[in-house]
Amino acid sequence: MRVPVSIPDITSDDVKAVRRAVESGWVSGTSPIVSEFEKEFADFCGVQYGIATNSGTTALHLTLASMNIGVGDEVILPTFTMVATANPVTYLGATPILVDSEKDTWCIDPEKVREAITPKTKAIIPVHIYGHPCDMSQLQEIAFEHDLLIIEDAAEAHGAEYKRKKVGGFGDASIFSMYANKIITTGEGGMIVTDDEDLWDRAIWLRAHAFGRHGKHYRNEEVGFGYRMNAMSAALGLSQLSRIDYYIEKRRLDAWIYRRKLTSLEESGLITFPVERDGYKSVYWMFSILFNKNFPLSRDTVVQRLSEKGIETRTFFHPLHQLPMYENDEEHPVAEEIARTGINLPSGNATTREEINFVCQSIMELVR
Ligand SMILES: *Cc1c(COP(=O)(O)O)cnc(C)c1O
Secondary structure, eight states, X not given: OOBOSOOOOOOHHHHHHHHHHHHTXXXXXXXXXXXXXXXXXHHHHTOSEEEEESOHHHHHHHHHHHTTOOTTOEEEEESSSOGGGTHHHHHTTOEEXXXXXXXXXXXXXXXXXXXHOOTTEEEXXXXXXGGOOOOHXXXXXXXXXXXXXXXXXXXXXXXXXXXXXXXXXXXXXXXXXOBTTSXXXXXXXXXEEEXXXXXXXXXHXXXXXXXXXXXXXXXXXXXXOBOBOOHHHHHHHHHHHTTHHHHHHHHHHHHHHHHHHTHHHHHTTSEEOOOOOTTEEOOOSXXXXXXXXXXXXXXXXXXXXXXXXXXXXXXXXXXXXXXXXXXXXXXXXXXXXXXXHEEEEOOOTTOOHHHHHHHHHHHHHHHO
């Protein structure tokens, strides 16, 4: 058996939708299919406007650029995240300020955000890591007190909820990724959602080279981007979006099965499960566990042994302050600890019940 860590679920309806888009001949990002996808996705999030892009990374870059974040500005984000949360800040000449996570949710710690604020701070980027929402009330309170912008990095968390409201609706703007392994996919792609009409207008303009307004097409007046999503991607996204509730429920059920099958390891303190706090709804982008000190094998040996059985896993993100581009001598003990002990188990839209059973059985055998 070969068990991939995550593969997308592409149905024959998806294929038909993409085929229709390409056969229409209107394949560029100006196709009405793209605006339809933007509208439907924004509706799904309960937000007014959507702006489709060609990746989650470019969605974040475009958002920050539209907010005029640049040289001399500081942006606070968790050190425990994918590198794509920090890179767009760097592209703009601003400085990512890295802070630690909460021990239970692995999400950005609001107390650490408070401590990191300086007169240069312009924005906070909370990341709903592995599909679990951040503590948005506290972050909104901090942002309000210090007049900061919030950009949710919801790349892994389409449909996750905080106090019964979907993520994407808490920030001044939020970004999503539609990469192949995310909650829904467009192959490569991203989306900004916002309720701010001016921000929407500016982002749409900057997304495609800031073409001149008032009929002066080639009088571009700012350095814009080539970040549009193409029509085939949007068609795939629309088709996938029609099944998103199913994918979310499936992922939650898979997480429940993992917990049930591995519960004896957790009860004996050998592993730690991800939490789902009261009032939060996780979409379990990756079902992840931590191997505690008394687990008989090291985390890296577990990865190796599972791989020998054909089971693909991922170790956790390296904290950004330990990567060469962002290296510093700060200590972020929570991020360092979870990064050292955590793995993502197979958890894709196409992961089967048999695969999950096999993974759990293989982990149980490692302990015996
Ligand atoms: C996937 C991801 C991104 C980037 O998305 P791409 O579509 O791959 O550019 C950004 N942030 C986080 C937290 C992610 O997981």
